[in-house]
Amino acid sequence: MAKYDPLCGHLRRQRQAEFELTFPEIERILGAMLPNSATRRQWWANVTDPDTTHVQRKAWREAGYDAFLLIGKDCVKFRRSG
Template identity: 45%
Template sequence: MAKYEPLVRYLRRQKKAEVELSFRDIERIVGGLLPKASTNPGWWRVEHAPSALPQQRAFAEAGYAPEPELKAERVRFVRIPSPAAGVPGVLAD
């Protein structure tokens, strides 16, 4: 996941519930090109499992679910609600 750590840090700093980035923006943030596989919707899944791909774990760690627009080469990252959000008497992070 080291390649995507700058993206994790970037997303964690965001205050908005949604952040839209172009593929080029993401490449600038991570300091390298996205792989050809990034044109596949499955590449953008959020996965917590140790066997998940590095970027999938990075999205999960950042707390954002990507919604790619592959033809436009843009991704809208939508904040994933914390499990405690909206539960009375439980404080969310």
């Protein structure tokens, strides 16, 4: 199982078009700590390149969401894409 598969599964079960998860909530879902780089907006960028090597991006994109870091809140807004 890939590290971000639990996040993908969690997102797929959501029915809301938009919601927020704090870093601690995401870490609970993952069962692991987020990397320090997760505090940077680029880490949460919504890249549409199917060959991206950023596995975290594939997790929310495959679940049908875009992710947006809320600076200063250690929180991420997930919004249905498309």
